[in-house]
Every structure is written in C-alpha cells, then in structure tokens.
Amino acid sequence: MSKASQKAYDEIRRRILSGEFPEGSHLKEEELADICGVSRTPIRDALRKLAADYYVRSVPNHGTFVSHWSGEEISDIFVLRAMLEGYAARLAARRAKNQELAEMQSACEQIDALLGKPNTFDKESFFAANKRYHTALRAAAGSDRLASTLTRLVEQPVVMRTVISYTMEDFIRSNAHHWEILEALREGDGAWAEAAMRGHIHAAYHVYRRAYGLSDHSEQAAKDILTL
Amino acid sequence: MSKASQKAYDEIRRRILSGEFPEGSHLKEEELADICGVSRTPIRDALRKLAADYYVRSVPNHGTFVSHWSGEEISDIFVLRAMLEGYAARLAARRAKNQELAEMQSACEQIDALLGKPNTFDKESFFAANKRYHTALRAAAGSDRLASTLTRLVEQPVVMRTVISYTMEDFIRSNAHHWEILEALREGDGAWAEAAMRGHIHAAYHVYRRAYGLSDHSEQAAKDILTL
DNA sequence: ATGGTATTTATTGTATACATTTAGGGCATC
DNA sequence: GATGCCCTAAATGTATACAATAAATACCAT
CATH class of the missing domain: 1.10.10.10 (Winged helix-like DNA-binding domain superfamily/Winged helix DNA-binding domain)
Incomplete structure (x- = not known):
C-alpha cells in the first residue's frame, strides 16, 4: 500500500x-x-x-x-492460534537461524528489564516487545504463508484487550514462557517448543476468559483445544 | 464486492x-x-x-x-490445510446439522454418479462437487474464521492442478474418503473424522508431489505433517 | 567509450465528478 | 387507519482526469 x-x-x-x-x-x-x-x-x-x-x-x-467479536469467534481465534503458533514453534526448532534467536532473546531481555522496574512498567512497551518476539519466531518458522495467516489471526483487538487485562503475575509468567520456548528452539526440540507455545496461548486465553466472561458455547470450544 | x-x-x-x-x-x-x-x-x-x-x-x-508458488510454499499449504481441515472435521463431528450432512451426502452421490460413467467423466464436474462437499463440511464446523482461513488457503491454483493430475483410482479413493468422513460425522466421532480428513489431504499432497516433483526441502516439510 | 544526469514515457496513485442503489418518509388510495 | 407506492436524500459504486513515481533512454561531459 x-x-x-x-x-x-x-x-x-x-x-x-x-x-x-x-x-x-x-x-x-x-x-x-x-x-x-x-x-x-x-x-x-x-x-x-x-x-x-x-x-x-x-x-x-x-x-x-x-467487526463485532462474539465469544465464539474469540474462542475460535485462540484455538486456531494455539494450533498454528504451536506448529510455527515446532518448525522454528529446526529452522531458526542465530540471528532470529538473537532477536527473540533481545525481546525477552527487554521484557525482563521492563518487569525489573514495576513502577514505570507500561503495557504498551510489553505489547511491542511481545510482538517483536512472536514476529521473530514466525519468521524463524520459515513459512510465509503460515506467518501471514497467523498475523491476520493475531493482529486483532482481542489480543490487545488480553494484554490490557494482564496482572503483573501474568506478565511474569508470559515471559517465562518466552524464555522456555527460546530454550526449546536452541535445543532443537520441536515437540517441547510446540507444547510450551500451546501452553503460552492457553494461558492468554484464560486470562481473557476471566476478564470478559465468555459464553457456554465458548467454554465448549475452548475445551477442543485440550483434545488436540 | x-x-x-x-x-x-x-x-x-x-x-x-x-x-x-x-x-x-x-x-x-x-x-x-x-x-x-x-x-x-x-x-x-x-x-x-x-x-x-x-x-x-x-x-x-x-x-x-x-503469484509464484515455490515447492516449499505448496508443501506449507498442504500441511496447514491438513491441520485446519482436520480440525474442522473434528468440530463438525459434534456440530453438524442434518441439512449440512445431507448436502455432503448429495455431493458424494454426485461424484459416485460421475465415477459410474467413466466415458463421460470430466474433472470439472468432480472439482465442483468436491468443492461443494468441503464447503459444507466447513460450514458444519461452525467457525466462520476457520472457514474463511481455509478458503483462502485452498482456493488456489495448486488445488486445481492437483485434481488435474488425478488418475481414475485417485478419484475413487478420494470419494471413498468423503464417504468415510461423512460416516464419522454421523457417528459423532471427532477423532475418526479428523484422522480420515488428514489422510484425505495427505493423499492429495502425494498426488501433487508425484506429478510436479517437489524439492528436498519440501520433502522435509511434508514429513512435518506426519509428526503432528 | 563510459559514466552520470536530464528527459521522456509508461504505470500506478489520488482526487473528483457522476451514476446507481437503497433506506426512509410522505402521500395517496383502499 | 393501514398499506402500497413514489419520491427524495444519503450513501456507495464507477468513470475519468490529473499527479507522482520509477524505469528506460538519450545526451552531455569527462
């Protein structure tokens, strides 16, 4: 454009x-x-x-x-995201280059630095670094199609709203996940990377669910992810 | 539009x-x-x-x-399709309504009818009925987001080219898969539906691969799907 | 002859005028 | 008073004129 x-x-x-x-x-x-x-x-x-x-x-x-986002659609988005982003992590475990791993590490360190100063912590900065991390991971997966599909799923109001309702503990756990996934990539362990990434998305989903109270149908849809 | x-x-x-x-x-x-x-x-x-x-x-x-479609991108598309269309089948096993099942059955019967007259068989008609089947299944899954993501993945030159290189045996096996998936949906067996659908996409992928000879990297990417 | 620069040209980007469609309201008719 | 139709207004859809951009070419200077 x-x-x-x-x-x-x-x-x-x-x-x-x-x-x-x-x-x-x-x-x-x-x-x-x-x-x-x-x-x-x-x-x-x-x-x-x-x-x-x-x-x-x-x-x-x-x-x-x-667009209006129904509870069902939001559940769908998280389910699809867990599936696809988990797959991206598995691919990245084999394909990631040092430069991409370094970029991810840099994002993790930046978030750690933010968390180290709770007084001046702001969610916008976290949001930006978090985006940097996930973008680098998707690039490391080496599939343009997967990356663009994920970006369309993720670059949504729902993700931003999720971050807004994070508590400090949520932020800390989120970055712990980031570090763990990064280690899995460095070990070349695709299964670990995928599992950790799925956990990461699950956690985000439940923060959202608690904050916005989704419907019964959504609950059911959410459980689909568990049976994957 | x-x-x-x-x-x-x-x-x-x-x-x-x-x-x-x-x-x-x-x-x-x-x-x-x-x-x-x-x-x-x-x-x-x-x-x-x-x-x-x-x-x-x-x-x-x-x-x-x-757009130019590299071998890698085509492998990516099939991998993503297997994952997402398999998930759609699993959802459909619980959510499908009678009307949608009837539509799928109608498509299967139409393909059977086409296969029954090998002299006048034409791939365009198969392509249309096949599309009708998969569209109905995606609708039955009840996730607009999933359906539109899949449509964007699938409505591509690569799918049409795959069908073009089908042999008569490929068409027969393809519709056998369709019937099997439909039965799985009627039984409400999501795991069966998903497995059968994945097999269906795998088979299509290998037809394509044989016809167009993909690269080594693609072979590697193709194996990713097996470890899901 | 070669390198760089100005000019030309082909193509996309933007603005605006005009056509078409549709929803809403008023009027006439039953 | 209710219903159906037409008319008007407001919005989108389409066409076209103009501007900006970038590549190709010609030309000049070294």
Whole structure:
C-alpha cells in the first residue's frame, strides 16, 4: 500500500483499536476522508484491506462496519492460534537461524528489564516487545504463508484487550514462557517448543476468559483445544 | 464486492487459473480494464482482493504480479490445510446439522454418479462437487474464521492442478474418503473424522508431489505433517 | 567509450465528478 | 387507519482526469 492508503489504514485501525470507532459502527467513506485528510479513493483501499484483515466487514451497497467479536469467534481465534503458533514453534526448532534467536532473546531481555522496574512498567512497551518476539519466531518458522495467516489471526483487538487485562503475575509468567520456548528452539526440540507455545496461548486465553466472561458455547470450544 | 468489481475479480482469477496470465506476469490495470470492460477503479478493487486471497502480489508503485508458488510454499499449504481441515472435521463431528450432512451426502452421490460413467467423466464436474462437499463440511464446523482461513488457503491454483493430475483410482479413493468422513460425522466421532480428513489431504499432497516433483526441502516439510 | 544526469514515457496513485442503489418518509388510495 | 407506492436524500459504486513515481533512454561531459 502506498502513502495515503497506508496513512488511512493506520488511522482507521488506530481508532478501531482505541474504541473511538466502536463495534458495529458504520464507517462512512466521506467522513473518513475528512478525518484522514485524503480523498475517498485511498479510503476505499484502506477499508478493503481492513476487511481482509477482519477489522471491518463490508456489505455491498451498504458500507463497511466495525467487526463485532462474539465469544465464539474469540474462542475460535485462540484455538486456531494455539494450533498454528504451536506448529510455527515446532518448525522454528529446526529452522531458526542465530540471528532470529538473537532477536527473540533481545525481546525477552527487554521484557525482563521492563518487569525489573514495576513502577514505570507500561503495557504498551510489553505489547511491542511481545510482538517483536512472536514476529521473530514466525519468521524463524520459515513459512510465509503460515506467518501471514497467523498475523491476520493475531493482529486483532482481542489480543490487545488480553494484554490490557494482564496482572503483573501474568506478565511474569508470559515471559517465562518466552524464555522456555527460546530454550526449546536452541535445543532443537520441536515437540517441547510446540507444547510450551500451546501452553503460552492457553494461558492468554484464560486470562481473557476471566476478564470478559465468555459464553457456554465458548467454554465448549475452548475445551477442543485440550483434545488436540 | 459489487457488480463490476466482482466481474473483474472473476475474470482475472479465471485467467490466472487457466494459465493465460502466467506466474510472475505483470498485470497492468489499464489492460485489465479493457479486457473486463470496466474502468480502473473496480479493477483496483479486484486486484486488492486477489492479493488478499494470495493470487497476486502487489508492490507499491510497481504494480501487481501473479503469484509464484515455490515447492516449499505448496508443501506449507498442504500441511496447514491438513491441520485446519482436520480440525474442522473434528468440530463438525459434534456440530453438524442434518441439512449440512445431507448436502455432503448429495455431493458424494454426485461424484459416485460421475465415477459410474467413466466415458463421460470430466474433472470439472468432480472439482465442483468436491468443492461443494468441503464447503459444507466447513460450514458444519461452525467457525466462520476457520472457514474463511481455509478458503483462502485452498482456493488456489495448486488445488486445481492437483485434481488435474488425478488418475481414475485417485478419484475413487478420494470419494471413498468423503464417504468415510461423512460416516464419522454421523457417528459423532471427532477423532475418526479428523484422522480420515488428514489422510484425505495427505493423499492429495502425494498426488501433487508425484506429478510436479517437489524439492528436498519440501520433502522435509511434508514429513512435518506426519509428526503432528 | 563510459559514466552520470536530464528527459521522456509508461504505470500506478489520488482526487473528483457522476451514476446507481437503497433506506426512509410522505402521500395517496383502499 | 393501514398499506402500497413514489419520491427524495444519503450513501456507495464507477468513470475519468490529473499527479507522482520509477524505469528506460538519450545526451552531455569527462
């Protein structure tokens, strides 16, 4: 995407994530054009890409609306993420290069540093370092298709909301998982890496579930992951 | 997508699948506009959607190019498909409704009918019925996110090429799998459904591999699936 | 002759004007 | 008073003109 389209994409996405554009709200192209300071053409480009990434849904001749995430869909996302990110970890155990491992270690150390100063700890920084870690792992798995599928699953409001409801203990455990997965990769133990990664995603799912209280159906869906 | 955009999408996609637009070729917006009889605006919409569905890749300020599928990427696709479609089968074993099961049975019967007349058998009809079967199964799994992720993985040149290189025995075995999976769903046996579906995808992968001769790396990636 | 630079040209990116579609409201009719 | 139709307004869909970008080419200087 080029300049104006990218600018519009970033701006609209930001407002969706911040809640300024709430779930279900109708995004009108002309309004967005005013807000973003560009014409409707790049706005339409941005909306198409946001739809491809599941942030919004477009209905022909009616417009585009901010996606609503039902409890079931959120469970689905975590289940798929556990499966795919676990697989990525297994692949990375065999394929990871030193540079990628170093990047992951750097992210872990950065998070440790953040956790070492609880007074100034902020979730945004954790979020950024966490993203850096997982991005490096996906790159290490060496499958573009897997990486892009995962990015579309993960780059969602739900992940950000999960992090927001983390307690300090959750952050500490999360980075313990990061270190453990990294060690598994260095040992070349794909099964260990996969298992640890699945645990990592499970833990995140249950934090989310506690914070937002999902439905019965979701509970059932959540158990599917346990039988994998 | 609305009329003109959809028309352009279908037409361009058809030409990619038929080989008229070969891998790596540069799709110029004005040419496409002439071919499709619409202006550049819906062409651009169509190209964005084709990029989201991995048919083409867009490079800013340079244009869009028909995707090239390396052996590694094709292996990746089959591995991911086995994982996700297997999971869909497991979910469907618990969630499938009678209507969806009937649709799947109808597709199986149609394929049986095709196979019963080997003289007039054509792969296009099989392809259509096969698609109908898998679409119904994904619907039965009851996860929109899973279904759309799978569709993006599967609706690709690689699947069509696989079918093209099927022998008569391959078609017969393929539909035997379909019947078996359907029975597993009716029994509510998720583990059976998943295992049978994985076998189904494995078989397709090896047909492809024999026909197109994938690289060593791909062989390695292919084995990953066995350790799941 | 070769290297770098300006110019040209082909292509994509952006803006805007116009067409089409659809929802909502008002009016007439039953 | 309810119902059906038409008309209007607001939004999206489409076409086209213009701008910006990048590659290719020609030209000049060394």
